[in-house]
Amino acid sequence: MTGRSLFEKVWDLHVVRDEPGEPTLLYIDLHLVHEVTSPQAFEGLRLAGRDVRRPDLTVATMDHNVPTLPGPVTDPMAKAQLDALRANCEAFGVELHGTGSGSEGIVHVIGPELGLTQPGKTIVCGDSHTSTHGAFGALAFGIGTSEVEHVLATQTLNQQRPKTMLLEFQGDLPPGLTAKDMILGAIGQVGVDGGVGYVVEYAGEAIQALSMEQRMTICNMTIEWGARAGLIAPDETTFAYLEGRPHAPQADDWSRAVTEWRQLASDPDATYDTHVVVDVTGLAPQVTWGTNPGMVVPVTSAVPDPNSFSGGDDRDAAERAITYMGLRAGQPIEEIAVDRVFIGSCTNSRIEDLRAAAEIVRGKTIDPRVTALVVPGSAQVRRQAESEGLDQIFLDAGFEWRLAGCSMCLGMNPDVLAPGERCASTSNRNFEGRQGRGGRTHLVSPQMAAAAALHGHFVDVRALTAEPVAS
């Protein structure tokens, strides 16, 4: 018998039913719910007279719509959606980490933080960035509202077995670079549709060297190159992160769990349908210039010439993107001025992200032309950051320090770009209008976003970190 990959082991553990010619019926261990993609699913249950099969495996939070300034929700539609979630959770007995509870936050930040996210679990949520939880060696993927209803009613999903890919990051990550640069660089290499139809396992020494938070950044952006789920083998880093968290196994259960989790790593002779190698040795900080995450170049480079693309479709897409973004071919990235800086989102709003950004801005002030926001991913991250004094560093530098939520990642709450505004953003999508109609998004790491806030344009963060630190 040939060895099995991490994905195959997790998949096999969750097969309820497997008949030839039919999709596999897969058991779901954890169903995360938020206000935007769930109301129609709960309504569907009600209309069919069905119940939530396993409320104990279902956890809800409020994140997409919530304002990040204190005060009531003034948008009546947002309020109706948040009220609907609260009412649905009460009616169906689902645990809710609502605004003001102290445990609220972006669904992909609180799952790991509460220890709900664990190796070997199947995890779904009506949100494409559910891939984030794969950082723990869980099989985690985003689903639509019909599937949300299906999981609520049956705790299972019908799934076609996906193809498998190993994406190996080779070499050591150079100083000043982050997981965000690794994944943006990889997407630039494989393209935004390079992963369609695959579940990917991220491996290599550069992955093993990453903290859990950085691993989450990598897995978070899996969907940005088309793969529905991305996994990283659990190891000592994973176990150290999880130990003692509220929903993690305790006492004897803990050591039993760790023993099981150690078995999940891919066998040495496991095989994959595709194997991709990304060399990180020569990687430079990445900045997107276009309207999808694959339109990305090193900060030391320039906006590409559409004629440099071989296919007609790609050339047309590049031209449309450059027009939308208000750039010109050949424009050096470091000459692009920004109006706004957003540090937050399920990609980069965890405590380490905030520490890294704070380190860049400590003792400095942002460019007066820039408006800059820091939005912690959860209420707990916010408390932790405040206990470390990070909030004061940001406030002293001229940043706004906000309450937890999805904020400006997707413009479903008051935090939006005005038409034509340009933003250095630590989020995951630079689609047209994503952060507000007519807004222009450049995806970067937290350090690069912080540096852009100080200078009013993109700068190579490696040049800053090389400066001697004033004592």
Added chain:
Amino acid sequence: MKAFSEVSARVAVLDRPDVDTDQIIPKQFLKRIERTGYGQYAFFDWRFDEDGNERPGFELNQPQFAGARILLAGRNFGCGSSREHAAWALQDAGFDVVIAPSFGDIFRSNAAKVGMVIVQLPEDQVKELMESVDLDRGSDLTVDLEALTVTTLEGKVFPFAFDASTQYRLLNGLDDIDLTLTHETEITAYETSRATR
């Protein structure tokens, strides 16, 4: 869910790669808690300018595509966000079928759940179909879910592959949850075995 068998209808062409679901249904419309009525918002920011006027340059505003029920699109259609609102919007705007060289995985799954037919054809065949469309007067195509074919008015036939279980469900208009609940005993058995392991 309504059963689907065959559609012969006007086709619209959106020849752009990587059309993401943020474009298909922009975020400002995701705050609604209903499942219907999203058609008027489909491609909203591409269809209308800031003052609410139709942009004549946008493909789907062109008169020869009016009333289209089949959409011919570029590769990686429906990438990005998992919002099922994208499928609801396309369906409510009149589209029963999308034909493209590839699709975002979550969009493909969502569309099938709501009863749309997602046809994947090789890129050169999609281009050929796009080129066959009369851009002055518009053209029709026939998509047959039973025979798994796309047929042009001239009678050229493009067979496509399709998941057999999804085909069965769509042809018969079956509800996915009802089908799964016929395996209730197996689900309970699985839960019992996991609890005691």
